[in-house]
Amino acid sequence: MIEEVKYIQLAQGVRLVLIRSGKFKTDLVSVYLKRPLDKAEATYNTLLARVMERGTEQYPTTQSFNAHLDNLYGAMLYSDVTKIGELHILQFKTQLPRSSWILDMNSLKEAIGILKEVIFEPALEEGAFIKAYVDQEIENLKQEIESRTNDKATYAMDRMVEHMCPDEPYSAYTYGDVSFLEDMDAVKLYHHYLKVLKEAEIDIVVFGDFEFDKALTECKEAFAFSGARTSLEVTSPWRSELGKVKEIIERTDVNQAKLVIGYRSVISGDHPLYYPAMLFSTVLGGTPSSRLFNRVREKESLCYYIQSKFDRFKGMLMVMAGIDKTSGTKVTELTDEILRDLIEGRVTQEELEIAKKSIVSGLRSITDFPNSYSNFLFSQLLSHEELDIERIIDKVNQVSVDQMTEAGRTFVKDTWYMLTGEEDQ
Amino acid sequence: MNKWTSYSDPLLNETILKHKMDCGLEVYLLVKPGFAKKFAYFGTRYGAFFNEIILEGKRVTFPLGAAHFLEHKIFEDKEKNVFDAFSELGASVNAYTNYTSTVYHFSTSENFEPSLEKLLEFVQRTHLTDENVEKEKGIILQEIASYEDDPGFRTLVNLLKNLYLEHPVREDIAGTPESVSATTKEELELAYSTFYVPENMVLFVAGDLDPDRVLEIVEQNLDDAFKQRKSQFELVMPHEPAGCQKERVELEMSVPAPLFEMAYKHPPFPYGAQETLKHTMEIKVLLDAQFGRGSIFYNKMYESGIFNPTLSIDFTQGQGYTYTIFGGESQRFEEAIEAFRAEIARILEEGPDRDAFERIRRKMTGKFISASNSLQYLSSAFMHYYMKGHHLFDYLKTIHEIQVNEAFKTFQSIFSNPDEVISIIKPRGEKS
Numbered sequence: 001m002i003e004e005v006k007y008i009q010l011a012q013g014v015r016l017v018l019i020r021s022g023k024f025k026t027d028l029v030s031v032y033l034k035r036p037l038d039k040a041e042a043t044y045n046t047l048l049a050r051v052m053e054r055g056t057e058q059y060p061t062t063q064s065f066n067a068h069l070d071n072l073y074g075a076m077l078y079s080d081v082t083k084i085g086e087l088h089i090l091q092f093k094t095q096l097p098r099s100s101w102i103l104d105m106n107s108l109k110e111a112i113g114i115l116k117e118v119i120f121e122p123a124l125e126e127g128a129f130i131k132a133y134v135d136q137e138i139e140n141l142k143q144e145i146e147s148r149t150n151d152k153a154t155y156a157m158d159r160m161v162e163h164m165c166p167d168e169p170y171s172a173y174t175y176g177d178v179s180f181l182e183d184m185d186a187v188k189l190y191h192h193y194l195k196v197l198k199e200a201e202i203d204i205v206v207f208g209d210f211e212f213d214k215a216l217t218e219c220k221e222a223f224a225f226s227g228a229r230t231s232l233e234v235t236s237p238w239r240s241e242l243g244k245v246k247e248i249i250e251r252t253d254v255n256q257a258k259l260v261i262g263y264r265s266v267i268s269g270d271h272p273l274y275y276p277a278m279l280f281s282t283v284l285g286g287t288p289s290s291r292l293f294n295r296v297r298e299k300e301s302l303c304y305y306i307q308s309k310f311d312r313f314k315g316m317l318m319v320m321a322g323i324d325k326t327s328g329t330k331v332t333e334l335t336d337e338i339l340r341d342l343i344e345g346r347v348t349q350e351e352l353e354i355a356k357k358s359i360v361s362g363l364r365s366i367t368d369f370p371n372s373y374s375n376f377l378f379s380q381l382l383s384h385e386e387l388d389i390e391r392i393i394d395k396v397n398q399v400s401v402d403q404m405t406e407a408g409r410t411f412v413k414d415t416w417y418m419l420t421g422e423e424d425q
Numbered sequence: 426m427n428k429w430t431s432y433s434d435p436l437l438n439e440t441i442l443k444h445k446m447d448c449g450l451e452v453y454l455l456v457k458p459g460f461a462k463k464f465a466y467f468g469t470r471y472g473a474f475f476n477e478i479i480l481e482g483k484r485v486t487f488p489l490g491a492a493h494f495l496e497h498k499i500f501e502d503k504e505k506n507v508f509d510a511f512s513e514l515g516a517s518v519n520a521y522t523n524y525t526s527t528v529y530h531f532s533t534s535e536n537f538e539p540s541l542e543k544l545l546e547f548v549q550r551t552h553l554t555d556e557n558v559e560k561e562k563g564i565i566l567q568e569i570a571s572y573e574d575d576p577g578f579r580t581l582v583n584l585l586k587n588l589y590l591e592h593p594v595r596e597d598i599a600g601t602p603e604s605v606s607a608t609t610k611e612e613l614e615l616a617y618s619t620f621y622v623p624e625n626m627v628l629f630v631a632g633d634l635d636p637d638r639v640l641e642i643v644e645q646n647l648d649d650a651f652k653q654r655k656s657q658f659e660l661v662m663p664h665e666p667a668g669c670q671k672e673r674v675e676l677e678m679s680v681p682a683p684l685f686e687m688a689y690k691h692p693p694f695p696y697g698a699q700e701t702l703k704h705t706m707e708i709k710v711l712l713d714a715q716f717g718r719g720s721i722f723y724n725k726m727y728e729s730g731i732f733n734p735t736l737s738i739d740f741t742q743g744q745g746y747t748y749t750i751f752g753g754e755s756q757r758f759e760e761a762i763e764a765f766r767a768e769i770a771r772i773l774e775e776g777p778d779r780d781a782f783e784r785i786r787r788k789m790t791g792k793f794i795s796a797s798n799s800l801q802y803l804s805s806a807f808m809h810y811y812m813k814g815h816h817l818f819d820y821l822k823t824i825h826e827i828q829v830n831e832a833f834k835t836f837q838s839i840f841s842n843p844d845e846v847i848s849i850i851k852p853r854g855e856k857s
Contacts (some may be wrong), residue, residue, distance in 0.1 A: 023459050026800045062725035070784045073791025097794040140733045146681040147754060152574050256570040259805045289512035301563030304571055322571045357515030364534035365462040375815045
């Protein structure tokens with residue numbers, strides 16, 4: 001079942017992607033607003049996402065708005081932010097079921113309608129957002145940001161990035177920083193909203209079973225964005241002192257230590273070695289057959305999890321593991337040894353093939369999930385990359401062992417970080 | 426071909442086929458044209474509750490966490506690491522153990538047939554040695570240690586430990602460091618030969634597949650030794666008396682704000698019975714109607730700052746246990762608990778919100794249809810309901826059938842005078 005995709009420029013800086021597919025039981029509409037990344041933006045956008053889902057002009061109370069969504073057969077409304085490379089993305093999505101027996105609802109029209117209300121017709125009072133909503137969401141967001149320490153694995157990764165890139169926008173936490181909430185209020189947030197609406201580049205992705213002309217007309221009517229929009233780049237320039245490896249130990253009361261090692265590479269976005277770098281990371285720690293998993297977990301029983309992750313927008317590789325507090329040195333040595341082996345070309349064709357299959361399998365299944373496919377197209381558009389999945393698969397399959405090790409050689413260890421217990425334990 | 430029995434859900438617009446093999450293994454299949462990924466789940470009705478059984482007339486006990494330990498060890502193969510074998514095929518394999526089942530599953534967009542063969546093969550065989558059992562202990566102890574640092578997990582563990590006096594729901598699925606360290610090869614072998622028998626197992630397959638070809642592969646890849654494996658066992662569940670261990674349990678951790686969970690312990694519903702699914706859905710719909718984000722109560726509490734987005738209510742039922750949990754992260758948890766209790770009392774006295782009940786019925790119907798976009802969701806939901814003695818297709822039917830009046834009767838019967846426990850994780854240094 002092949003999806004039919006159309007790309008339409010709605011206005012300057014406003015792009016519409018229509019994906020028609022009969023494979024699913026829902027219609028999904030996603031609106032992505034691109035913002036620059038820094039701590040203030042991250043904080044304000046997150047607060048905006050929380051406040052905008054509280055109500056609309058037509059359903060100003062949160063209770064009535066949520067009840068309205070329930071009545072539309074549990075319409076999903078997603079209002080949140082995400083960090084992609086050095087951009088902060090504010091996104092709004094709705095998904096409604098479409099079934100031959102749900103006759104009292106035009107799901108695509110309703111989905112577009114909900115987003116239109118949320119984005120253009122928020123609940124207001126005295127020319128600003130409703131004060132009570134903003135105050136409540138400020139409190140909730142403060143708690144949410146402070147509670148990020150509860151998930152130790154994710155927290156350790158974020159902390160490593162903060163130490164590795166202290167002066168780069170990339171180190172901003174997705175949900176921002178509490179200090180920027182101190183003097184925030186309903187009026188200031190409303191001004192931020194107007195600015196975002198006017199300046200942000202916008203991508204809209206509609207995924208469903210519809211007639212193109214009808215969907216296009218609905219979208220043109222609903223998403224009448226206007227204004228001159230600022231173009232932003234997702235990939236960041238190469239930055240590194242390339243000096244000594246930073247070594248940081250932070251302590252808290254944990255039973256298990258989290259080790260995170262960060263590496264930098266010049267490879268990001270449309271670099272010719274981009275696919276080889278992706279494969280390098282997969283061979284290293286991307287699957288349960290990877291070098292790290294096999295050696296550190298299966299052979300040495302030193303951890304429950306160990307894996308690596310390559311951020312293609314930032315050109316950053318991360319190795320992370322949950323280990324015993326006494327195993328830091330041992331796991332680091334093993335990781336160094338494994339990396340050295342890979343960089344020096346001690347990789348089998350078989351390992352490369354396994355990594356390729358894992359990536360290809362992931363790519364093929366993107367079209368099985370409307371949300372994954374929408375996000376995939378958005379992020380490919382963001383970095384001006386190939387949109388055709390089969391062509392990406394070809395590129396992955398063409399990578400040789402030599403190219404992979406060549407990509408591997410570009411990775412330079414930058415920061416070694418461990419979140420562990422008190423010293424005398 | 427009449428090998429298959431077919432079940433359809435007109436609302437969901439899906440069909441599931443069933444075939445029972447001569448050896449007793451049940452095979453289920455969901456055909457989905459146009460999907461790239463295919464899924465297979467091979468499971469046994471053996472989970473963390475199976476600590477004591479009567480086996481051929483004799484009482485046998487297993488160490489806590491044995492089912493989970495065995496799950497780890499099933500991945501050990503003589504020739505080749507199981508993970509590697511699947512990776513080479515482009516498939517990804519995993520497993521989970523819960524209270525009543527252990528399930529091995531893979532997904533792949535290519536090489537489905539050899540992957541299915543591999544799944545059948547590795548679950549049908551074990552390769553246990555004293556050395557590899559010993560080696561696994563380090564990995565499982567790290568797994569347990571990582572849960573220990575999760576405050577949400579700790580809140581729940583403390584809650585269940587005190588809500589129940591005897592029932593094994595009070596124990597962690599992975600067991601304790603002591604029980605894991607003491608587990609022997611012989612105990613795992615006995616668990617394997619007792620519970621990994623065709624009559625006790627199920628295979629579920631989903632994707633763009635030819636049913637008869639699937640059956641052929643299954644038939645060709647079941648070993649004679651496996652097909653002939655039989656066992657007669659009876660699970661011994663301890664009698665759970667009324668009452669709780671402790672009404673309030675507090676622990677300090679380095680958390681920024683208190684985490685809490687309060688639970689009501691209800692009388693259990695008969696496990697696997699049709700009426701149990703019905704009563705479960707009645708309570709779920711009713712609780713969402715009264716306490717969900719579209720409810721008047723929730724919004725009143727949210728606007729007063731007593732509730733926040735982390736707070737939620739969940740109703741859970743399983744073999745020999747039924748409870749409702751209300752919890753989240755909040756500085757004002759005492760007020761939240763007080764308000765929750767008062768609202769339960771008010772509903773008992775004044776009756777349910779009938780309009781809201783209908784609204785939630787619509788919502789849950791739509792949510793289920795939306796979720797079923799994902800073949801992965803359908804597959805894991807199928808296994809979830811199957812292991813509880815229900816069929817995936819009973820879900821929408823039951824949602825459609827339940828009535829507010831009966832739901833309220835069920836609510837009254839389980840919420841009048843239940844035992845209650847509160848579990849709190851407080852920021853270190855804060856004393857109450």
